[in-house]
Amino acid sequence: MALSTQPYKGARDFYPEDKRLQKYLFGVMRKAVEKYGYEEYDAPILEPLELYQAKTGEEIVNEQTYTFTDRGQRQVAIRPEMTPTVSRMVAARRQDLAYPLRWYSIPNLWRYERPQRGRLREHWQLNVDIFGVADLGAEQEIIEVADYILQTFKAKRDMYTIKLNSRQLVDAMTQDYLKLSEVEAFTLSKLIDRMHKMEPGEFIAQAEAILSPSERESGLSDKFQALLQSKTLEDLPAELQQHASVEELRKLITALTNSGITNVEFDITLMRGFDYYTDIVFEVFDNHPENNRSLFGGGRYDGLVSLFGVEPVPTVGFGMGDVTLQNFLESHNLMPQLYSETDVYVVIIGEIYAQAQPAIKKLREMGLKVAVGIGDSKIDKQIKTAVKKGLHYAIFIGENELNNESFVLKNLEGQTEEKHSLERIVSIIKDHRKNR
RNA sequence: GUGCCCGUAGUUCAAUGGUAGAACGCCGCUUUGUGGAGGCGGUCACGAGGGUUCAAUUCCCUUCGGGCACCCCA
Numbered sequence: 001m002a003l004s005t006q007p008y009k010g011a012r013d014f015y016p017e018d019k020r021l022q023k024y025l026f027g028v029m030r031k032a033v034e035k036y037g038y039e040e041y042d043a044p045i046l047e048p049l050e051l052y053q054a055k056t057g058e059e060i061v062n063e064q065t066y067t068f069t070d071r072g073q074r075q076v077a078i079r080p081e082m083t084p085t086v087s088r089m090v091a092a093r094r095q096d097l098a099y100p101l102r103w104y105s106i107p108n109l110w111r112y113e114r115p116q117r118g119r120l121r122e123h124w125q126l127n128v129d130i131f132g133v134a135d136l137g138a139e140q141e142i143i144e145v146a147d148y149i150l151q152t153f154k155a156k157r158d159m160y161t162i163k164l165n166s167r168q169l170v171d172a173m174t175q176d177y178l179k180l181s182e183v184e185a186f187t188l189s190k191l192i193d194r195m196h197k198m199e200p201g202e203f204i205a206q207a208e209a210i211l212s213p214s215e216r217e218s219g220l221s222d223k224f225q226a227l228l229q230s231k232t233l234e235d236l237p238a239e240l241q242q243h244a245s246v247e248e249l250r251k252l253i254t255a256l257t258n259s260g261i262t263n264v265e266f267d268i269t270l271m272r273g274f275d276y277y278t279d280i281v282f283e284v285f286d287n288h289p290e291n292n293r294s295l296f297g298g299g300r301y302d303g304l305v306s307l308f309g310v311e312p313v314p315t316v317g318f319g320m321g322d323v324t325l326q327n328f329l330e331s332h333n334l335m336p337q338l339y340s341e342t343d344v345y346v347v348i349i350g351e352i353y354a355q356a357q358p359a360i361k362k363l364r365e366m367g368l369k370v371a372v373g374i375g376d377s378k379i380d381k382q383i384k385t386a387v388k389k390g391l392h393y394a395i396f397i398g399e400n401e402l403n404n405e406s407f408v409l410k411n412l413e414g415q416t417e418e419k420h421s422l423e424r425i426v427s428i429i430k431d432h433r434k435n436r
Numbered sequence: 437g438u439g440c441c442c443g444u445a446g447u448u449c450a451a452u453g454g455u456a457g458a459a460c461g462c463c464g465c466u467u468u469g470u471g472g473a474g475g476c477g478g479u480c481a482c483g484a485g486g487g488u489u490c491a492a493u494u495c496c497c498u499u500c501g502g503g504c505a506c507c508c509c510a
Contacts, residue, residue: 006501063437064508081510109510114437116504123510197506273509296510321510349469383471398469410470417470 010113010121020338022124025322026106029126032149036141038102038128043085045108049075051084054307064111078110082127082319083276083304090131090315091308099132099313118293118324128298129317131305136248138316139280139300140255146284146298146318147261153325157263159332160295161285164252165270167277167299169245173268177240178224184210188224193271195228233266248280276301282318291331296320339436343429345386346372347379347410349398356397359407359422363395366426387412393429 007013014022030040052061066078079085082105090097108124115121128145130138143162150160170192174185187210195203208221215221230236233246233253240246249266256264272281281299286292298318306312329335346360353374363370371391373382379396386394396408409425410417420428 004501009501111509113508115502116506119508119510125510194507294510319510324510347470378468379470381471385471387471394470396469400469408470412471415472 008121010115012120012122016340017338020341021326021335022322024336024338025325026124026126028152029106029149029320030104032152033104033126033128033145036102036145036148038104038145041086041089041103041105042107043082043089043105045079045110046076047079047085047088049077051088052077052080064113066110066112079107080109080111081274082107082109082125083129083274083301083317086127086129086317087301087304087315088308090313091305091310094305094310094313097131100138101129101131103131104128118291118327120323124322126320126322127317128320129315131313131315133316134302134314136252136255136280138314139252139282140259142298142316142318143252143256143264143282144259144261146282146296146320149320150284153329154334155328155332157261159287160263160328161287162256162261162264162282163267163270163285164249164264164280164282165267166245166249166280168279169240169243169249169268170271172243172245173227173240176243177227177237178220180211180215184212189271192228192269193273195269228268230268231266236268245279252280272297272299274301276304278302280316286328286331288328288331291327293324295324295328339392340390341369342371342389342391343368343433344370344393344395345382345389345391346370347382347386347394347396348373349379349396349401352397352399352402355402359397359402362422363426366423368426368429383410383412392432395425 012018034040049061049065049067052065061080065080068076070076085107086103086105090101105127106124107127108122110122113119113121126149128142130142147162170189171185174180174188175182178185180188188207191203191206191210198206204221204225207224208216211220227237227240233241233250236246253264253266267283270281270283272283277299279300279302281297283297284295286295296319298316300314300316302312302314305315344363346356346363348356360370360372371386371389373385383394392412394410394412396410401407406419406421407425408417409420409428
Protein backbone atom coordinates (compact mmCIF):
# COMPACT_ATOMS: atom_id res chain seq x y z
CA MET A 1 0.00 0.00 0.00
CA ALA A 2 1.51 3.24 -1.11
CA LEU A 3 1.62 6.24 1.19
CA SER A 4 -1.10 8.84 0.72
CA THR A 5 -0.10 12.05 -1.00
CA GLN A 6 -2.87 14.01 0.68
CA PRO A 7 -2.01 16.55 3.32
CA TYR A 8 -3.41 16.05 6.80
CA LYS A 9 -7.16 16.61 6.98
CA GLY A 10 -8.03 20.28 7.17
CA ALA A 11 -4.47 21.40 6.48
CA ARG A 12 -3.06 22.67 3.22
CA ASP A 13 0.02 22.11 1.16
CA PHE A 14 1.35 25.32 -0.24
CA TYR A 15 2.69 24.64 -3.71
CA PRO A 16 4.67 27.53 -5.17
CA GLU A 17 1.58 29.09 -6.75
CA ASP A 18 -0.27 28.79 -3.41
CA LYS A 19 2.66 30.18 -1.49
CA ARG A 20 2.84 33.05 -3.95
CA LEU A 21 -0.76 33.90 -3.09
CA GLN A 22 -0.06 33.62 0.63
CA LYS A 23 2.95 35.87 0.30
CA TYR A 24 0.79 38.40 -1.49
CA LEU A 25 -1.91 38.31 1.20
CA PHE A 26 0.56 38.54 4.05
CA GLY A 27 2.56 41.20 2.25
CA VAL A 28 -0.47 43.44 1.88
CA MET A 29 -1.40 42.88 5.52
CA ARG A 30 2.11 43.65 6.78
CA LYS A 31 2.40 46.77 4.71
CA ALA A 32 -0.99 48.01 5.86
CA VAL A 33 -0.54 47.49 9.59
CA GLU A 34 3.02 48.76 9.59
CA LYS A 35 1.71 51.97 8.12
CA TYR A 36 -0.05 52.46 11.43
CA GLY A 37 3.11 51.73 13.38
CA TYR A 38 2.42 48.14 14.34
CA GLU A 39 5.43 45.90 14.97
CA GLU A 40 5.67 42.20 14.27
CA TYR A 41 6.20 39.62 17.01
CA ASP A 42 6.04 35.84 17.09
CA ALA A 43 5.79 33.02 19.62
CA PRO A 44 5.82 29.22 19.87
CA ILE A 45 3.08 27.15 18.31
CA LEU A 46 2.92 25.10 21.53
CA GLU A 47 1.59 26.44 24.82
CA PRO A 48 0.65 24.88 28.15
CA LEU A 49 -2.98 23.84 27.95
CA GLU A 50 -4.02 25.83 30.99
CA LEU A 51 -3.30 29.05 29.09
CA TYR A 52 -6.57 28.52 27.25
CA GLN A 53 -8.65 27.10 30.04
CA ALA A 54 -9.26 30.36 31.83
CA LYS A 55 -10.90 32.50 29.20
CA THR A 56 -11.02 31.16 25.71
CA GLY A 57 -14.43 29.48 25.74
CA GLU A 58 -15.40 26.02 26.81
CA GLU A 59 -16.00 24.29 23.52
CA ILE A 60 -12.88 25.58 21.86
CA VAL A 61 -10.68 24.30 24.64
CA ASN A 62 -12.36 20.99 25.35
CA GLU A 63 -13.28 19.84 21.88
CA GLN A 64 -11.36 21.88 19.35
CA THR A 65 -7.87 22.17 20.73
CA TYR A 66 -5.12 19.78 19.74
CA THR A 67 -3.55 18.57 22.96
CA PHE A 68 -0.97 16.02 23.99
CA THR A 69 1.07 15.06 27.00
CA ASP A 70 4.78 15.59 26.56
CA ARG A 71 7.52 13.34 27.92
CA GLY A 72 7.63 15.34 31.11
CA GLN A 73 3.90 14.68 31.65
CA ARG A 74 2.99 18.28 30.82
CA GLN A 75 -0.35 19.03 29.16
CA VAL A 76 0.48 20.80 25.92
CA ALA A 77 -1.79 22.53 23.41
CA ILE A 78 -1.19 23.52 19.84
CA ARG A 79 -2.35 27.13 19.88
CA PRO A 80 -5.97 27.54 18.69
CA GLU A 81 -5.66 31.33 18.82
CA MET A 82 -3.00 33.93 19.48
CA THR A 83 -4.61 36.27 21.99
CA PRO A 84 -3.70 34.36 25.18
CA THR A 85 -0.12 34.06 23.94
CA VAL A 86 0.32 37.72 23.23
CA SER A 87 -1.26 38.56 26.57
CA ARG A 88 1.25 36.28 28.24
CA MET A 89 4.10 38.02 26.43
CA VAL A 90 2.88 41.44 27.47
CA ALA A 91 2.37 40.35 31.06
CA ALA A 92 5.90 38.96 31.21
CA ARG A 93 7.34 42.42 30.47
CA ARG A 94 4.48 44.46 31.83
CA GLN A 95 6.77 47.10 33.36
CA ASP A 96 9.29 47.42 30.56
CA LEU A 97 7.18 48.02 27.51
CA ALA A 98 6.48 51.37 25.92
CA TYR A 99 2.72 51.90 25.85
CA PRO A 100 0.67 52.11 23.82
CA LEU A 101 1.98 48.93 22.37
CA ARG A 102 1.09 48.25 18.75
CA TRP A 103 1.81 44.64 17.89
CA TYR A 104 0.90 42.25 15.10
CA SER A 105 1.63 38.69 14.12
CA ILE A 106 0.56 36.19 11.45
CA PRO A 107 0.58 32.85 13.27
CA ASN A 108 -0.79 29.56 12.06
CA LEU A 109 -3.46 28.22 14.38
CA TRP A 110 -5.03 24.80 14.80
CA ARG A 111 -8.51 23.73 15.74
CA TYR A 112 -9.91 20.23 15.59
CA GLU A 113 -12.99 20.79 13.46
CA ARG A 114 -14.76 19.24 10.52
CA PRO A 115 -13.45 21.18 7.57
CA GLN A 116 -15.87 23.11 5.38
CA ARG A 117 -16.02 26.25 3.32
CA GLY A 118 -14.17 29.07 5.02
CA ARG A 119 -12.92 26.89 7.81
CA LEU A 120 -10.08 24.40 8.01
CA ARG A 121 -8.14 22.83 10.83
CA GLU A 122 -5.06 24.90 10.25
CA HIS A 123 -5.36 28.49 9.25
CA TRP A 124 -3.24 31.62 9.37
CA GLN A 125 -4.51 34.65 11.11
CA LEU A 126 -3.34 38.21 11.21
CA ASN A 127 -3.56 39.35 14.82
CA VAL A 128 -3.48 43.08 15.49
CA ASP A 129 -3.58 44.43 19.02
CA ILE A 130 -3.12 47.69 20.81
CA PHE A 131 -2.21 47.49 24.49
CA GLY A 132 -2.42 50.21 27.12
CA VAL A 133 -5.19 52.45 25.82
CA ALA A 134 -8.32 52.48 27.95
CA ASP A 135 -10.37 54.94 25.95
CA LEU A 136 -12.21 54.72 22.65
CA GLY A 137 -9.17 55.86 20.71
CA ALA A 138 -8.01 52.26 20.74
CA GLU A 139 -11.23 50.88 19.26
CA GLN A 140 -11.25 53.62 16.70
CA GLU A 141 -7.73 52.92 15.56
CA ILE A 142 -8.09 49.15 15.53
CA ILE A 143 -11.24 49.28 13.42
CA GLU A 144 -9.61 51.84 11.18
CA VAL A 145 -6.68 49.48 10.66
CA ALA A 146 -9.01 46.57 9.93
CA ASP A 147 -10.85 48.70 7.43
CA TYR A 148 -7.62 49.98 5.91
CA ILE A 149 -6.45 46.43 5.24
CA LEU A 150 -9.61 45.65 3.29
CA GLN A 151 -9.27 48.93 1.44
CA THR A 152 -5.71 48.00 0.56
CA PHE A 153 -7.06 44.80 -0.95
CA LYS A 154 -9.18 47.15 -3.08
CA ALA A 155 -12.47 46.30 -1.38
CA LYS A 156 -15.31 48.77 -1.80
CA ARG A 157 -17.43 49.89 1.12
CA ASP A 158 -20.56 48.20 -0.14
CA MET A 159 -18.76 44.86 -0.16
CA TYR A 160 -18.63 44.59 3.62
CA THR A 161 -20.28 45.90 6.77
CA ILE A 162 -18.63 46.55 10.10
CA LYS A 163 -21.01 45.63 12.90
CA LEU A 164 -20.56 46.92 16.42
CA ASN A 165 -21.91 45.94 19.78
CA SER A 166 -20.86 46.11 23.41
CA ARG A 167 -20.61 43.28 25.88
CA GLN A 168 -21.46 45.75 28.59
CA LEU A 169 -24.63 46.70 26.81
CA VAL A 170 -25.53 43.02 26.47
CA ASP A 171 -24.93 42.54 30.19
CA ALA A 172 -27.01 45.59 31.02
CA MET A 173 -29.73 44.30 28.78
CA THR A 174 -29.87 40.76 30.14
CA GLN A 175 -29.04 41.37 33.78
CA ASP A 176 -30.25 44.88 34.67
CA TYR A 177 -33.04 45.39 32.18
CA LEU A 178 -34.39 41.85 31.86
CA LYS A 179 -33.21 40.91 35.36
CA LEU A 180 -31.95 37.51 34.37
CA SER A 181 -29.56 35.44 36.43
CA GLU A 182 -25.96 35.23 35.31
CA VAL A 183 -26.38 31.72 33.97
CA GLU A 184 -29.54 32.62 32.09
CA ALA A 185 -27.87 35.71 30.69
CA PHE A 186 -24.90 33.73 29.44
CA THR A 187 -27.02 31.04 27.79
CA LEU A 188 -29.21 33.70 26.24
CA SER A 189 -26.24 35.56 24.83
CA LYS A 190 -25.08 32.39 23.09
CA LEU A 191 -28.56 31.98 21.67
CA ILE A 192 -28.74 35.56 20.45
CA ASP A 193 -25.46 34.92 18.66
CA ARG A 194 -27.26 32.35 16.50
CA MET A 195 -30.44 34.31 16.04
CA HIS A 196 -29.95 35.08 12.35
CA LYS A 197 -29.48 31.43 11.51
CA MET A 198 -32.79 30.33 13.00
CA GLU A 199 -36.45 30.54 12.15
CA PRO A 200 -38.13 33.19 14.33
CA GLY A 201 -40.43 30.60 15.90
CA GLU A 202 -37.57 28.29 16.75
CA PHE A 203 -35.64 31.15 18.27
CA ILE A 204 -38.53 32.22 20.47
CA ALA A 205 -39.10 28.66 21.62
CA GLN A 206 -35.47 28.27 22.64
CA ALA A 207 -35.40 31.67 24.32
CA GLU A 208 -38.45 30.78 26.36
CA ALA A 209 -36.87 27.50 27.40
CA ILE A 210 -34.07 29.48 29.01
CA LEU A 211 -36.41 31.67 31.02
CA SER A 212 -37.98 30.42 34.24
CA PRO A 213 -41.78 29.89 34.35
CA SER A 214 -42.34 33.05 36.40
CA GLU A 215 -40.26 35.08 33.98
CA ARG A 216 -42.27 33.79 31.07
CA GLU A 217 -45.49 34.75 32.78
CA SER A 218 -44.36 38.27 33.53
CA GLY A 219 -44.09 38.91 29.79
CA LEU A 220 -40.32 38.99 29.74
CA SER A 221 -40.20 37.11 26.51
CA ASP A 222 -42.09 39.87 24.66
CA LYS A 223 -39.91 42.53 26.18
CA PHE A 224 -36.84 40.63 25.09
CA GLN A 225 -38.04 40.13 21.54
CA ALA A 226 -38.92 43.78 21.20
CA LEU A 227 -35.39 44.58 22.31
CA LEU A 228 -33.85 42.46 19.61
CA GLN A 229 -35.80 44.36 16.98
CA SER A 230 -33.66 47.43 17.70
CA LYS A 231 -31.86 48.27 14.49
CA THR A 232 -30.13 51.38 15.78
CA LEU A 233 -29.09 52.73 19.15
CA GLU A 234 -32.08 55.05 19.04
CA ASP A 235 -34.45 52.08 18.92
CA LEU A 236 -33.32 50.88 22.35
CA PRO A 237 -35.67 51.41 25.29
CA ALA A 238 -35.18 54.69 27.13
CA GLU A 239 -33.99 52.88 30.23
CA LEU A 240 -31.09 51.34 28.33
CA GLN A 241 -30.31 54.56 26.48
CA GLN A 242 -29.00 55.86 29.81
CA HIS A 243 -26.33 53.18 29.93
CA ALA A 244 -22.77 54.41 29.40
CA SER A 245 -22.07 51.78 26.73
CA VAL A 246 -24.72 53.26 24.45
CA GLU A 247 -22.97 56.61 24.54
CA GLU A 248 -19.65 54.90 23.85
CA LEU A 249 -21.06 53.10 20.82
CA ARG A 250 -22.58 56.32 19.56
CA LYS A 251 -19.28 58.15 19.87
CA LEU A 252 -17.41 55.37 18.15
CA ILE A 253 -19.82 55.17 15.23
CA THR A 254 -19.63 58.94 14.80
CA ALA A 255 -15.86 58.96 14.91
CA LEU A 256 -15.54 56.17 12.37
CA THR A 257 -18.12 57.69 10.07
CA ASN A 258 -16.30 61.02 10.24
CA SER A 259 -13.07 59.37 9.17
CA GLY A 260 -14.76 58.00 6.08
CA ILE A 261 -15.74 54.56 7.34
CA THR A 262 -19.40 54.81 6.50
CA ASN A 263 -20.23 51.13 6.52
CA VAL A 264 -20.46 50.73 10.28
CA GLU A 265 -23.64 49.85 12.09
CA PHE A 266 -24.87 48.86 15.51
CA ASP A 267 -26.02 45.25 15.83
CA ILE A 268 -27.50 44.19 19.12
CA THR A 269 -27.23 40.52 18.20
CA LEU A 270 -23.47 40.57 17.73
CA MET A 271 -21.78 38.52 20.48
CA ARG A 272 -18.46 37.00 19.32
CA GLY A 273 -17.44 33.58 20.50
CA PHE A 274 -14.70 34.29 22.97
CA ASP A 275 -15.54 34.77 26.60
CA TYR A 276 -12.73 37.22 27.27
CA TYR A 277 -14.25 40.25 25.57
CA THR A 278 -15.24 42.86 28.13
CA ASP A 279 -16.66 45.80 26.22
CA ILE A 280 -16.98 46.83 22.60
CA VAL A 281 -16.89 44.01 20.05
CA PHE A 282 -16.96 44.30 16.28
CA GLU A 283 -17.28 41.98 13.36
CA VAL A 284 -16.79 42.48 9.65
CA PHE A 285 -19.44 40.84 7.46
CA ASP A 286 -19.18 39.99 3.80
CA ASN A 287 -22.11 41.48 1.89
CA HIS A 288 -21.70 39.22 -1.11
CA PRO A 289 -24.83 37.06 -1.45
CA GLU A 290 -22.74 33.98 -2.20
CA ASN A 291 -20.48 34.46 0.80
CA ASN A 292 -22.70 36.15 3.33
CA ARG A 293 -20.83 35.46 6.50
CA SER A 294 -18.66 36.86 9.21
CA LEU A 295 -15.18 37.54 7.88
CA PHE A 296 -13.36 38.40 11.04
CA GLY A 297 -13.74 40.43 14.19
CA GLY A 298 -12.37 41.53 17.49
CA GLY A 299 -12.95 43.76 20.43
CA ARG A 300 -11.79 44.94 23.81
CA TYR A 301 -10.44 42.45 26.33
CA ASP A 302 -9.19 44.31 29.37
CA GLY A 303 -8.92 41.30 31.66
CA LEU A 304 -6.50 38.91 30.00
CA VAL A 305 -3.10 40.32 30.87
CA SER A 306 -3.93 40.47 34.57
CA LEU A 307 -4.54 36.73 34.60
CA PHE A 308 -0.78 36.42 34.75
CA GLY A 309 -0.64 38.15 38.10
CA VAL A 310 0.27 41.65 36.98
CA GLU A 311 -1.64 44.90 36.88
CA PRO A 312 -4.30 44.90 34.12
CA VAL A 313 -3.53 46.31 30.69
CA PRO A 314 -6.45 47.55 28.61
CA THR A 315 -6.39 45.95 25.18
CA VAL A 316 -8.23 46.04 21.88
CA GLY A 317 -7.48 43.72 19.00
CA PHE A 318 -8.74 41.60 16.15
CA GLY A 319 -7.83 38.49 14.20
CA MET A 320 -8.24 38.13 10.46
CA GLY A 321 -8.17 34.59 9.06
CA ASP A 322 -6.56 33.88 5.71
CA VAL A 323 -9.20 31.38 4.55
CA THR A 324 -12.19 33.66 5.01
CA LEU A 325 -10.24 36.57 3.58
CA GLN A 326 -9.48 34.55 0.50
CA ASN A 327 -13.16 33.62 0.11
CA PHE A 328 -13.99 37.28 0.39
CA LEU A 329 -11.48 38.37 -2.22
CA GLU A 330 -12.53 35.61 -4.60
CA SER A 331 -16.23 36.38 -4.19
CA HIS A 332 -15.64 40.00 -5.09
CA ASN A 333 -13.12 39.34 -7.82
CA LEU A 334 -10.32 41.07 -5.97
CA MET A 335 -7.67 38.43 -6.54
CA PRO A 336 -4.81 39.80 -8.59
CA GLN A 337 -2.93 37.87 -11.24
CA LEU A 338 0.27 36.69 -9.58
CA TYR A 339 3.50 35.87 -11.35
CA SER A 340 6.56 33.80 -10.68
CA GLU A 341 9.34 35.42 -8.72
CA THR A 342 11.76 34.28 -11.39
CA ASP A 343 12.54 36.86 -14.05
CA VAL A 344 14.06 34.76 -16.77
CA TYR A 345 14.85 31.22 -17.87
CA VAL A 346 18.21 30.62 -19.49
CA VAL A 347 17.98 28.11 -22.32
CA ILE A 348 21.28 26.38 -22.84
CA ILE A 349 21.99 25.40 -26.44
CA GLY A 350 24.56 22.70 -26.87
CA GLU A 351 27.31 21.57 -24.52
CA ILE A 352 28.26 25.04 -23.39
CA TYR A 353 27.03 25.04 -19.80
CA ALA A 354 30.48 25.75 -18.37
CA GLN A 355 31.21 28.51 -20.90
CA ALA A 356 27.84 30.13 -20.19
CA GLN A 357 28.52 30.54 -16.49
CA PRO A 358 30.08 34.02 -16.63
CA ALA A 359 27.09 35.38 -18.57
CA ILE A 360 24.61 33.80 -16.17
CA LYS A 361 26.51 35.10 -13.19
CA LYS A 362 26.48 38.56 -14.70
CA LEU A 363 22.70 38.47 -15.11
CA ARG A 364 22.33 37.68 -11.42
CA GLU A 365 24.81 40.33 -10.41
CA MET A 366 22.83 42.87 -12.36
CA GLY A 367 19.79 42.02 -10.28
CA LEU A 368 17.80 39.38 -12.14
CA LYS A 369 16.38 36.18 -10.73
CA VAL A 370 17.63 33.60 -13.14
CA ALA A 371 16.74 29.93 -13.52
CA VAL A 372 18.88 27.81 -15.84
CA GLY A 373 17.72 24.95 -18.04
CA ILE A 374 20.02 22.28 -16.72
CA GLY A 375 19.27 18.62 -17.08
CA ASP A 376 17.62 18.99 -20.47
CA SER A 377 19.62 19.17 -23.61
CA LYS A 378 16.66 19.75 -25.87
CA ILE A 379 15.72 23.32 -26.53
CA ASP A 380 12.02 22.75 -26.98
CA LYS A 381 11.82 21.06 -23.60
CA GLN A 382 13.59 23.95 -21.92
CA ILE A 383 11.20 26.43 -23.50
CA LYS A 384 8.19 24.37 -22.50
CA THR A 385 9.42 24.29 -18.94
CA ALA A 386 9.77 28.06 -18.86
CA VAL A 387 6.30 28.55 -20.31
CA LYS A 388 4.78 26.13 -17.85
CA LYS A 389 6.36 27.94 -14.95
CA GLY A 390 4.64 31.08 -16.14
CA LEU A 391 7.80 33.03 -16.84
CA HIS A 392 7.78 35.96 -19.23
CA TYR A 393 11.24 35.67 -20.67
CA ALA A 394 13.81 33.20 -21.85
CA ILE A 395 17.37 33.96 -22.87
CA PHE A 396 19.16 31.68 -25.32
CA ILE A 397 22.79 31.04 -24.71
CA GLY A 398 24.69 29.03 -27.29
CA GLU A 399 27.99 29.15 -29.07
CA ASN A 400 27.00 31.99 -31.40
CA GLU A 401 25.74 34.14 -28.57
CA LEU A 402 28.86 33.67 -26.49
CA ASN A 403 31.08 34.50 -29.43
CA ASN A 404 29.14 37.63 -30.40
CA GLU A 405 28.24 38.70 -26.86
CA SER A 406 24.76 39.23 -28.19
CA PHE A 407 21.96 37.12 -26.77
CA VAL A 408 18.50 36.19 -27.93
CA LEU A 409 15.82 37.45 -25.57
CA LYS A 410 12.56 35.65 -26.16
CA ASN A 411 9.30 37.05 -24.90
CA LEU A 412 7.41 33.90 -24.04
CA GLU A 413 4.04 35.60 -24.15
CA GLY A 414 4.38 37.69 -27.26
CA GLN A 415 6.46 35.09 -29.12
CA THR A 416 8.90 37.75 -30.18
CA GLU A 417 12.66 37.57 -30.16
CA GLU A 418 15.29 40.28 -30.02
CA LYS A 419 19.06 40.21 -29.95
CA HIS A 420 20.69 42.37 -27.30
CA SER A 421 23.64 42.74 -25.03
CA LEU A 422 23.23 41.37 -21.50
CA GLU A 423 22.97 44.92 -20.14
CA ARG A 424 20.18 45.82 -22.50
CA ILE A 425 18.36 42.57 -21.70
CA VAL A 426 18.53 43.27 -17.99
CA SER A 427 17.08 46.73 -18.40
CA ILE A 428 14.25 45.43 -20.60
CA ILE A 429 13.34 42.79 -18.05
CA LYS A 430 13.57 45.21 -15.15
CA ASP A 431 11.25 47.61 -16.94
CA HIS A 432 8.79 44.83 -17.47
CA ARG A 433 9.00 43.78 -13.83
CA LYS A 434 8.28 47.30 -12.72
CA ASN A 435 5.23 47.70 -14.91
CA ARG A 436 3.38 44.49 -14.26
C1' G B 437 -20.48 15.25 17.72
C1' U B 438 -25.24 15.40 14.13
C1' G B 439 -27.35 15.51 9.14
C1' C B 440 -27.11 15.51 3.69
C1' C B 441 -24.29 14.66 -0.89
C1' C B 442 -20.08 12.37 -3.38
C1' G B 443 -15.75 8.61 -4.34
C1' U B 444 -14.19 6.09 -12.15
C1' A B 445 -7.06 7.94 -15.65
C1' G B 446 -2.63 13.29 -13.32
C1' U B 447 -7.20 16.67 -13.66
C1' U B 448 -12.51 17.56 -14.99
C1' C B 449 -16.33 14.47 -16.29
C1' A B 450 -19.23 10.14 -18.93
C1' A B 451 -21.34 5.28 -19.62
C1' U B 452 -22.78 0.35 -18.05
C1' G B 453 -25.73 -5.92 -13.82
C1' G B 454 -21.54 -8.90 -18.60
C1' U B 455 -14.39 -5.67 -16.11
C1' A B 456 -14.85 1.24 -18.98
C1' G B 457 -14.89 6.34 -22.79
C1' A B 458 -13.96 11.63 -23.75
C1' A B 459 -11.60 16.23 -23.00
C1' C B 460 -7.49 18.46 -21.10
C1' G B 461 -2.66 16.89 -19.26
C1' C B 462 1.70 13.96 -19.73
C1' C B 463 5.51 11.14 -22.86
C1' G B 464 7.42 10.14 -27.85
C1' C B 465 7.56 11.19 -33.14
C1' U B 466 6.33 14.94 -36.70
C1' U B 467 13.22 19.99 -39.45
C1' U B 468 18.24 16.89 -33.39
C1' G B 469 19.16 26.25 -32.51
C1' U B 470 12.91 27.35 -30.51
C1' G B 471 7.21 26.17 -26.82
C1' G B 472 1.93 27.35 -26.85
C1' A B 473 -1.37 25.45 -33.73
C1' G B 474 -2.10 20.74 -36.45
C1' G B 475 -1.10 15.35 -37.35
C1' C B 476 0.35 10.32 -35.64
C1' G B 477 1.43 7.04 -31.67
C1' G B 478 1.63 6.04 -26.45
C1' U B 479 0.72 6.37 -20.91
C1' C B 480 -2.72 6.36 -16.81
C1' A B 481 -8.65 4.78 -13.35
C1' C B 482 -13.56 1.96 -11.12
C1' G B 483 -10.84 4.08 -2.63
C1' A B 484 -11.02 -0.61 0.64
C1' G B 485 -13.67 -4.87 2.66
C1' G B 486 -18.02 -7.83 2.79
C1' G B 487 -22.96 -9.26 0.87
C1' U B 488 -26.78 -10.27 -3.12
C1' U B 489 -25.99 -12.45 -8.17
C1' C B 490 -24.07 -17.14 -13.01
C1' A B 491 -21.73 -12.27 -13.23
C1' A B 492 -20.87 -6.00 -9.39
C1' U B 493 -17.49 -0.25 -11.33
C1' U B 494 -22.98 -0.37 -11.35
C1' C B 495 -27.52 -2.88 -6.20
C1' C B 496 -27.05 -3.39 -0.49
C1' C B 497 -24.01 -2.99 4.10
C1' U B 498 -19.55 -1.58 6.58
C1' U B 499 -15.23 1.18 6.46
C1' C B 500 -11.92 4.86 4.78
C1' G B 501 -11.58 9.42 2.12
C1' G B 502 -13.71 14.08 0.21
C1' G B 503 -17.45 18.11 0.04
C1' C B 504 -21.47 20.99 2.27
C1' A B 505 -24.57 22.44 6.30
C1' C B 506 -25.41 22.38 11.68
C1' C B 507 -22.80 22.93 16.40
C1' C B 508 -18.91 26.30 17.08
C1' C B 509 -16.12 29.85 14.75
C1' A B 510 -11.67 32.68 11.32
